[in-house]
Amino acid sequence: MSEPTFDDASTPLEHGGDLGVARKLFPGAPEPFVDLSTGINPLAYPMPALSPDLFARLPEPAAVELLAAIAAKTYGAPSATNVVVASGTQSLLSHVFALVPNGRAFVLGPTYAEHARVARLVGHQVLETDAIAALRGSRLAVVVNPNNPDGSLQQREALLSLADDQRINNGLLVIDEAFMDVGPTGMTLAPDVAHGPIVVLRSFGKFFGLAGLRLGFALAAPAIAERLRSALGPWAVSGPAIAVGAQALADQDWIDTTRVRLAVAAMRLDALLNEARLQVIGGTPLFRCVQTSAAALVFFRLGQAGILVRRFSDRPDLLRFGLPGDEPAWERLRAALLS
Amino acid sequence: MSEPTFDDASTPLEHGGDLGVARKLFPGAPEPFVDLSTGINPLAYPMPALSPDLFARLPEPAAVELLAAIAAKTYGAPSATNVVVASGTQSLLSHVFALVPNGRAFVLGPTYAEHARVARLVGHQVLETDAIAALRGSRLAVVVNPNNPDGSLQQREALLSLADDQRINNGLLVIDEAFMDVGPTGMTLAPDVAHGPIVVLRSFGKFFGLAGLRLGFALAAPAIAERLRSALGPWAVSGPAIAVGAQALADQDWIDTTRVRLAVAAMRLDALLNEARLQVIGGTPLFRCVQTSAAALVFFRLGQAGILVRRFSDRPDLLRFGLPGDEPAWERLRAALLS
Numbered sequence: 001m002s003e004p005t006f007d008d009a010s011t012p013l014e015h016g017g018d019l020g021v022a023r024k025l026f027p028g029a030p031e032p033f034v035d036l037s038t039g040i041n042p043l044a045y046p047m048p049a050l051s052p053d054l055f056a057r058l059p060e061p062a063a064v065e066l067l068a069a070i071a072a073k074t075y076g077a078p079s080a081t082n083v084v085v086a087s088g089t090q091s092l093l094s095h096v097f098a099l100v101p102n103g104r105a106f107v108l109g110p111t112y113a114e115h116a117r118v119a120r121l122v123g124h125q126v127l128e129t130d131a132i133a134a135l136r137g138s139r140l141a142v143v144v145n146p147n148n149p150d151g152s153l154q155q156r157e158a159l160l161s162l163a164d165d166q167r168i169n170n171g172l173l174v175i176d177e178a179f180m181d182v183g184p185t186g187m188t189l190a191p192d193v194a195h196g197p198i199v200v201l202r203s204f205g206k207f208f209g210l211a212g213l214r215l216g217f218a219l220a221a222p223a224i225a226e227r228l229r230s231a232l233g234p235w236a237v238s239g240p241a242i243a244v245g246a247q248a249l250a251d252q253d254w255i256d257t258t259r260v261r262l263a264v265a266a267m268r269l270d271a272l273l274n275e276a277r278l279q280v281i282g283g284t285p286l287f288r289c290v291q292t293s294a295a296a297l298v299f300f301r302l303g304q305a306g307i308l309v310r311r312f313s314d315r316p317d318l319l320r321f322g323l324p325g326d327e328p329a330w331e332r333l334r335a336a337l338l339s
Numbered sequence: 340m341s342e343p344t345f346d347d348a349s350t351p352l353e354h355g356g357d358l359g360v361a362r363k364l365f366p367g368a369p370e371p372f373v374d375l376s377t378g379i380n381p382l383a384y385p386m387p388a389l390s391p392d393l394f395a396r397l398p399e400p401a402a403v404e405l406l407a408a409i410a411a412k413t414y415g416a417p418s419a420t421n422v423v424v425a426s427g428t429q430s431l432l433s434h435v436f437a438l439v440p441n442g443r444a445f446v447l448g449p450t451y452a453e454h455a456r457v458a459r460l461v462g463h464q465v466l467e468t469d470a471i472a473a474l475r476g477s478r479l480a481v482v483v484n485p486n487n488p489d490g491s492l493q494q495r496e497a498l499l500s501l502a503d504d505q506r507i508n509n510g511l512l513v514i515d516e517a518f519m520d521v522g523p524t525g526m527t528l529a530p531d532v533a534h535g536p537i538v539v540l541r542s543f544g545k546f547f548g549l550a551g552l553r554l555g556f557a558l559a560a561p562a563i564a565e566r567l568r569s570a571l572g573p574w575a576v577s578g579p580a581i582a583v584g585a586q587a588l589a590d591q592d593w594i595d596t597t598r599v600r601l602a603v604a605a606m607r608l609d610a611l612l613n614e615a616r617l618q619v620i621g622g623t624p625l626f627r628c629v630q631t632s633a634a635a636l637v638f639f640r641l642g643q644a645g646i647l648v649r650r651f652s653d654r655p656d657l658l659r660f661g662l663p664g665d666e667p668a669w670e671r672l673r674a675a676l677l678s
Contacts, residue, residue, distance in 0.1 A: 015573055020401035035396070044395045055583075056383045057374070058550045062359035087426045087553065090572045095433075114572060121569065211397045212578025214426065230460065233429045233453060234354055238577055239551025244394075 016322075017211070022308045029306035034329045035322070037310040039148065039179060039287040042325025043261060044209030045248045054239035064237065067246045071217050074249045075202050076190040081222040084229055085245075087237050089178065089201040089216035093118040095231040096199050096218060100172045103139030108132055108154075110315055111144045115176065132158055135173075136165050144176040146183050149289040149312070149320040151282035159189055163198050172197045181207035181255075182262055182285040196221035199228075204241075206286060207258070208248050215241040262286060265323045268330075273321065276337035283320070290319045305336035355661075356550070361647045368645035373668045374661070376649040378487065378518060378626040381664025382600060383548030384587045393578035403576065406585045410556050413588045414541050415529040420561040423568055424584075426576050428517065428540040428555035432457040434570040435538050435557060439511045442478030447471055447493075449654055450483045454515065471497055474512075475504050483515040485522050488628045488651070488659040490621035498528055502537050513538045520546035520594075521601055521624040535560035538567075543580075545625060546597070547587050554580040601625060604662045607669075612660065615676035622659070629658045644675035 016037035023033070068083035077083055086092045097105070097119045105124035107116050119126045124140055132154060135141035141162060145154045159175060166173045177200055180188050189200050200219040205211035215237060218228055237245075248254070262285040269288050270280050278298070283289045287310075292298060298319060299311050310320035324330045355376035362372070407422035416422055425431045436444070436458045444463035446455045459465045463479055471493060474480035480501060484493045498514060505512045516539055519527050528539050539558040544550035554576060557567055576584075587593070601624040608627050609619050617637070622628045626649075631637060637658060638650050649659040663669045 015397075017397035018399055018401075020399050038397060040395075040397070044391070047391060047394055052383070052386060053551070055386055055549050055551045055579075056379075058354075058356035058377060058379070058544075060357055060359050062357075087430065087577070088574055090574055091426070091430065093572065094570060118572060205397075210394050211574075212392070212394045214574065214577040231433060233432065233457060235427055235429055235550075235553065238426070238553040238580065240394075240579060241577065 016310045016320075019308065022303065026303040026306070029304055031306060034307045034324060034332055036324065036333070037308045037320075038211070038322050039284070039320070040206050040211045040322065041209035041258065041262060041286060042323055042329075043258065045244070045251070045254060047210075048244065048247055050240050050243065054243050057239065058235055059237060059239045059242050061234075063239075063242050063246070067242050067249075070246050070249045071202070072219075074252075074255070075200075075217070075219060076188055077200075077219045078191065078194045082193050082219050082225055084218040084220065084225050084232070085237050085242070086216050086218065086232060087241070088205065088214040089176070089203050089218070090114060091214075091232075091236070092201065092216065092218050092228065094122055095228055096174055096201070097122040097124060097140060098231070099199070099224060099227060100139050100170070105140035105142065106135045106138040107142040108135060108144070108147070110312070112148045112176065112178075115142045115144070115174075132162065135162055137169060137171075139169070139171050140174065141166060141171065142174045142176065144178065145187070146179050146284050148179060149283070149287065149310070149318060151284045151289060153183065153187060156187060156189065156192075160192060163189075163192070166197050167195075170197075172199065174199045174201065176201045178203040178206055179284045179286055182259060190219050193219045194221055196224060199224060204245055204249070210244065210248075213241045213244060214238065215245045259285070262323065269321060269323060272334055272337060278319075278337070286323065288321045290321060291317055292319065293317060295319045302336050305332065307333055307336050355649045355659075358647065361642065365642040365645070368643055370645060373646045373663060373671055375663065375672070376647045376659075377550070377661050378623070378659070379545050379550045379661065380548035380597065380601060380625060381662055381668075382597065384583070384590070384593060386549075387583065387586055389579050389582065393582050396578065397574055398576060398578045398581050400573075402578075402581050402585070406581050406588075409585050409588045410541070411558075413591075413594070414539075414556070414558060415527055416539075416558040417530065417533045421532055421558050421564055423557040423559065423564050423571070424576050424581070425555050425557065425571060426580070427544065427553040428515070428542050428557070429453060430553075430571075430575070431540065431555065431557050431567065433461055434567055435513055435540070436461040436463060436479060437570070438538070438563060438566060439478050439509070444479035444481065445474045445477040446481040447474060447483070447486070449651075451487045451515065451517075454481045454483070454513075471501065474501055476508060476510075478508070478510050479513065480505060480510065481513045481515065483517065484526070485518050485623050487518060488622065488626065488649070488657060490623045490628060492522065492526060495526060495528065495531075499531060502528075502531070505536050506534075509536075511536045511538065513540065515540045517542040517545055518623045518625055521598060529558050532558045533560055535563055538563060543584055543588070549583065549587075552580045552583060553577065554584045598624070601662065608660060608662060611669075611673055611676060617658075617676070625662065627660045629660060630656055631658070632656060634658045641675050644671065646672055646675050
């Protein structure tokens with residue numbers, strides 16, 4: 001097998017977490033790959049034993065309602081009627097963006113690329129802007145808060161004022177809070193969804209480290225939530241996801257402890273990146289965003305060392321580092337960065 | 340707690356499998372409930388051990404592609420490019436029905452109610468007809484084959500001729516083959532999807548008895564399949580569903596044995612229903628459809644005995660019986676029917 005060239009490796013990966021492609025890019029890299037290409041917590045919530053019935057039977061509406069009630073409490077939404085349970089937030093996007101007639105959609109960016117892609121697919125005319133003021137007057141406004149990958153935070157007041165504007169315009173404000181579990185407390189818009197026209201998206205798999213389970217939520221006014229439930233139809237979520245989600249979201253001790261552990265790990269990662277003379281320009285405790293003119297080279301060298309980080313086709317100067325999950329992974333990252 | 344009245348119990352359940360509602364209708368019924376209200380195989384595929392990574396990591400595209408290749412082979416579709424992997428066929432309906440511009444949609448019925456509901460939600464003008472000839476000239480034609488609940492089968496030739504018509508009309512033919520795993524061999528339209536405009540839906544959870552896993556497929560021409568994949572977006576299916584699906588769909592011995600076991604169980608159920616003077620008017624080996632003017636009474640008596648069967652708001656003379664999963668369940672059904 002021939003050595004990978006720098007050119008091969010400069011093809012951007014569309015999303016994080018694809019070790020299949022990483023192995024093709026870096027066929028000689030030592031295994032196991034250390035996957036730092038996602039913002040998923042490597043210290044996963046301990047999986048409980050799963051009853052065979054969770055796999056065998058159709059999930060029951062009562063179990064979904066219980067999960068919705070628990071999620072409302074944990075996320076701070078007014079009640080279970082504000083919660084839509086889905087198989088990951090990705091599966092909600094097309095239904096959320098179709099809540100308003102097609103029109104001008106603004107995405108605050110640069111950010112996670114799926115919002116613009118799906119809004120376009122649904123039929124909106126999509127523009128990206130880096131100024132929150134530019135979102136005013138749009139049919140659909142999308143904000144990722146905290147933002148991925150740079151971690152920038154929008155203040156509640158600015159977002160609530162934007163929501164007021166959207167209410168007058170018959171528009172919609174979508175806040176993707178995929179990483180708010182590790183954000184500063186008190187910044188979620190979950191408590192404010194009841195009066196619309198706000199949809200808050202919450203991801204389960206990232207903070208709880210169970211991305212393969214596929215579980216996510218939309219928080220919205222009851223009438224909007226009901227439209228989304230109707231669009232998803234029955235049995236939108238697997239039995240295991242419902243059971244694990246209900247247990248994990250109610251486990252406030254684990255949540256509190258994990259927020260601290262992740263913050264400590266992120267500080268450790270910052271120190272290491274700093275030692276390697278890589279400038280951290282932002283992030284959240286689940287990932288750090290590095291800006292460097294040597295991004296392509298760093299990606300390549302880490303890849304050859306069996307470490308996958310995230311790069312971005314539209315921002316070739318950025319790299320995103322997730323958290324190593326154990327000491328061997330930390331050691332390999334340190335060795336690769338400082339070699 | 341007061342005894343349930345016949346009136347309470349005559350509120351139809353929207354879908355099968357909801358034991359929470361059944362327990363409210365029949366609070367004094369002996370537990371455990373015997374759930375015969377679905378068409379799900381009670382002899383489930385044995386769950387393999389699941390690696391923690393399947394829950395923790397984002398599912399990888401390569402794993403989805405492998406599952407698609409296995410599903411293509413087992414279902415008889417030309418290749419993996421014809422296969423869309425989804426979190427149950429229900430999650431596909433809105434995306435499939437949106438493949439064509441809104442127009443007149445015909446559903447061959449009476450049948451599974453979600454097709455008409457979702458087609459209407461997407462914006463089609465939906466009509467139900469019991470004549471396959473009436474589907475010609477529609478924008479969207481939907482056929483459940485074999486049909487649920489009566490098991491009626493449409494011949495391949497009739498469906499292919501309808502597909503030809505739809506091709507000329509720029510229409511779409513959707514065949515829901517949710518129960519084709521137990522249908523006569525050679526009747527699936529899976530081999531015919533390549534030239535469009537056909538979408539075949541295949542359910543994993545019913546035949547394999549793993550409905551809680553949420554896994555289903557659309558089979559279609561490559562261009563249609565690609566549009567559906569794009570609409571679903573990345574990570575549409577959970578890690579456990581991908582792994583179990585790939586193993587189970589490749590297990591031809593289990594599939595062959597199970598087809599026979601289910602056919603034998605269905606014959607046993609027919610004999611018992613016949614003994615109880617209930618007329619079986621059709622079905623598939625996963626469920627039997629009974630027509631009787633005493634349907635409401637039979638539903639009520641079985642419910643009081645802790646046995647849930649499926650009834651239909653629009654067909655109060657029909658009951659659908661799934662297969663009991665073990666000897667105690669058979670015994671309880673026999674006792675309740677013949678008492």
